[in-house]
Amino acid sequence: MKLLVCVSKTPDTTTKIAFTGDNTALDTQGVQYIMNPYDEWYALVRALELKEAAGGTVTIINVGAASNDTVIRKGLAIGADDAIRVDAEGGSAYFVAKQIAEQAKAGGYDMVFFGKETIDYNGSQIGSMVAEMLDMPFVSYATKMDVSGNTATISRDIEGGQEVVELSTPFALSAAKGLAEQRIPNMRGIMMAKRKPLNVVPAVAVDEKVSIVSYALPPAKSDCRYIDAESMDELVELLHSEAKVI
Amino acid sequence: MVLIYASSPEGQLKKTAFEAVTYGYKVAQSLGAEAVALTIGNVDNAGVLGQYGASKVINVPAGGFDSGVYANIIAQAAEKTGANVVVMADDSTGKSLLGRVAVRMDAGSVSGVKSLPDTANGFSVEKNVFSGKAIASYNISSANKVVSVTGNTFPPEVVGADVAVEDGGITAPESRITVKEVSTVKGTVPLPEAELVVSAGRGVKDPGNWGIIEELADILGATTACSRPVADVGWRPHHEHVGQTGVAIRPNLYIAIGISGAIQHLAGVNQSKTIVVINKDPEAPFFKAADYGIVGDLFEVVPRLTEAIKKHKG
Numbered sequence: 165m166k167l168l169v170c171v172s173k174t175p176d177t178t179t180k181i182a183f184t185g186d187n188t189a190l191d192t193q194g195v196q197y198i199m200n201p202y203d204e205w206y207a208l209v210r211a212l213e214l215k216e217a218a219g220g221t222v223t224i225i226n227v228g229a230a231s232n233d234t235v236i237r238k239g240l241a242i243g244a245d246d247a248i249r250v251d252a253e254g255g256s257a258y259f260v261a262k263q264i265a266e267q268a269k270a271g272g273y274d275m276v277f278f279g280k281e282t283i284d285y286n287g288s289q290i291g292s293m294v295a296e297m298l299d300m301p302f303v304s305y306a307t308k309m310d311v312s313g314n315t316a317t318i319s320r321d322i323e324g325g326q327e328v329v330e331l332s333t334p335f336a337l338s339a340a341k342g343l344a345e346q347r348i349p350n351m352r353g354i355m356m357a358k359r360k361p362l363n364v365v366p367a368v369a370v371d372e373k374v375s376i377v378s379y380a381l382p383p384a385k386s387d388c389r390y391i392d393a394e395s396m397d398e399l400v401e402l403l404h405s406e407a408k409v410i
Numbered sequence: 411m412v413l414i415y416a417s418s419p420e421g422q423l424k425k426t427a428f429e430a431v432t433y434g435y436k437v438a439q440s441l442g443a444e445a446v447a448l449t450i451g452n453v454d455n456a457g458v459l460g461q462y463g464a465s466k467v468i469n470v471p472a473g474g475f476d477s478g479v480y481a482n483i484i485a486q487a488a489e490k491t492g493a494n495v496v497v498m499a500d501d502s503t504g505k506s507l508l509g510r511v512a513v514r515m516d517a518g519s520v521s522g523v524k525s526l527p528d529t530a531n532g533f534s535v536e537k538n539v540f541s542g543k544a545i546a547s548y549n550i551s552s553a554n555k556v557v558s559v560t561g562n563t564f565p566p567e568v569v570g571a572d573v574a575v576e577d578g579g580i581t582a583p584e585s586r587i588t589v590k591e592v593s594t595v596k597g598t599v600p601l602p603e604a605e606l607v608v609s610a611g612r613g614v615k616d617p618g619n620w621g622i623i624e625e626l627a628d629i630l631g632a633t634t635a636c637s638r639p640v641a642d643v644g645w646r647p648h649h650e651h652v653g654q655t656g657v658a659i660r661p662n663l664y665i666a667i668g669i670s671g672a673i674q675h676l677a678g679v680n681q682s683k684t685i686v687v688i689n690k691d692p693e694a695p696f697f698k699a700a701d702y703g704i705v706g707d708l709f710e711v712v713p714r715l716t717e718a719i720k721k722h723k724g
């Protein structure tokens with residue numbers, strides 16, 4: 165089976181967020197970057213498990229600048245066979261989706277894996293865009309997948325529960341918690357990753373339809389009001405008449 | 411024209427659908443246009459969407475959820491009605507559909523918007539980014555636009571009466587996905603839609619102690635949630651886990667009991683309108699995100715709070 169895993173680079177959750185250029189750009193000074201957890205822990209690992217069980221190849225793809233290569237090498241160290249980086253400075257979800265779709269079309273993959281969302285812009289759009297561009301079925305927020313031959317049975321998160329669906333390859337899916345267990349790269353993997361192919365390809369031109377024009381920080385939270393542990397009647401009264409939530 | 415896709419999990423229109431129609435109606439008003447609602451599959455009482463501002467409702471028969479089929483239907487409906495703005499909820503269907511619809515319609519799209527569009531120059535909408543640590547303003551420059559609306563942000567507003575439901579002359583393409591099973595918790599409001607949430611963490615110490623948490627939730631009519639370690643060790647079901655890796659929620663009231671308030675937990679709950687924190691450690695980081703804080707032993711404080719609410723309700 166030929167498997168493609170889309171990986172992105174995001175600031176670590178604990179990063180302090182600040183802006184530059186009159187609040188039009190993220191201040192990248194001191195920002196710690198990681199591989200998007202959903203891509204690394206769930207999408208990539210489940211793809212590797214499928215390969216280990218039934219053979220095939222796992223290719224990772226990233227759309228970004230050369231500074232993303234460390235994240236790509238980590239994916240190779242965890243176990244992917246090779247990688248594609250579409251050389252670009254970033255762009256809208258549509259831009260990224262278009263680049264992935266171009267490469268995926270040429271590769272003829274059986275499954276295309278995404279994370280459920282990137283933890284920076286929380287878009288949750290690219291997987292469904294690529295699926296549409298490739299005319300593939302798409303299952304979002306997959307928490308469990310069994311594969312037999314070219315048929316997959318997938319559980320996915322829905323409001324207050326789960327839905328179980330069945331479909332045949334080729335298809336695309338986005339990975340949520342539960343799909344696999346995080347793997348830590350070992351020394352051998354890290355050494356081998358250095359010699360695995362990382363193909364850099366140029367981006368195709370896209371007419372942008374969406375852009376971020378400015379950023380703002382959320383309004384400052386007012387200070388916590390402490391209530392005596394003995395005075396729960398007072399809390400209930402405040403929740404009722406001040407916060408108006410009960 | 412503004413087209414609103416109203417999702418109907420298990421055939422039911424819920425608050426998320428009414429919120430999407432309310433939002434779409436307001437967008438239509440600001441553009442001097444009409445709002446048309448679309449439902450897909452067997453839906454109880456779809457005409458009720460008229461109450462939230464839809465001038466008509468189109469219902470298209472289809473089988474279980476398949477993002478490819480549903481996106482095709484939505485794009486067809488947009489074309490038939492001449493809609494250049496499509497609105498949907500940022501729920502599990504919206505997350506599977508939005509990008510597909512955008513590609514089909516050659517539209518710019520933004521997910522999880524939290525403001526009405528500013529149409530003074532162009533069309534811009536706000537969205538929370540970096541797990542609520544910032545707000546970004548997106549401009550959509552294409553003629554067609556697709557947005558999904560964050561839950562619990564635009565309360566449903568009744569502005570009219572039931573309207574007729576038409577079939578719209580749209581046929582669904584064949585599906586490539588078979589839905590085998592849908593299992594959802596019955597009797598409680600699912601977490602993403604809940605207005606009141608009682609949540610607990612490792613401070614509860616033992617799954618046998620969960621009774622006091624459930625009693626408080628019951629008396630309030632709240633949905634229960636938990637921190638990640640509690641779900642990981644199986645004290646609580648996985649779908650109750652909130653935070654960066656779990657469900658993101660924005661209820662009116664979030665009561666956090668015996669939860670330290672790690673950044674990854676806060677990422678999923680910091681959009682709640684009012685946060686109450688009960689923790690025995692005055693240094694717990696959660697107090698920084700709290701509106702009301704109680705420093706004390708949860709085993710004493712929670713039963714006392716339950717009693718106080720009983721008294722208030724009775």
Ligand SMILES: Cc1cc2nc3c(=O)[nH]c(=O)nc-3n(C[C@H](O)[C@H](O)[C@H](O)COP(=O)(O)OP(=O)(O)OC[C@H]3O[C@@H](n4cnc5c(N)ncnc54)[C@H](O)[C@@H]3O)c2cc1C
Binds near residue numbers: 611636638670689707
């Ligand atoms: C990448 C990543 C993603 C993560 N995603 C999530 C996520 O989505 N959701 C999530 O919740 N966590 C997540 N975590 C884990 C997170 O960092 C914390 O470890 C976790 O939230 C802690 O859970 P807790 O507050 O229940 O437990 P603890 O940190 O152990 O806190 C227990 C709290 O209970 C209090 N307490 C103890 N006894 C009592 C008592 N008798 N009365 C009152 N208070 C008491 C203590 O003072 C303490 O503050 C993630 C971590 C990582 C690294």
Ligand SMILES: Nc1ncnc2c1ncn2[C@@H]1O[C@H](COP(=O)(O)O)[C@@H](O)[C@H]1O
Binds near residue numbers: 257291
């Ligand atoms: N620059 C990128 N390169 C490759 N894949 C990406 C990129 N950005 C996002 N993705 C993939 O798309 C998924 C969803 O991203 P998003 O729609 O931005 O939330 C991520 O989890 C990744 O799998």
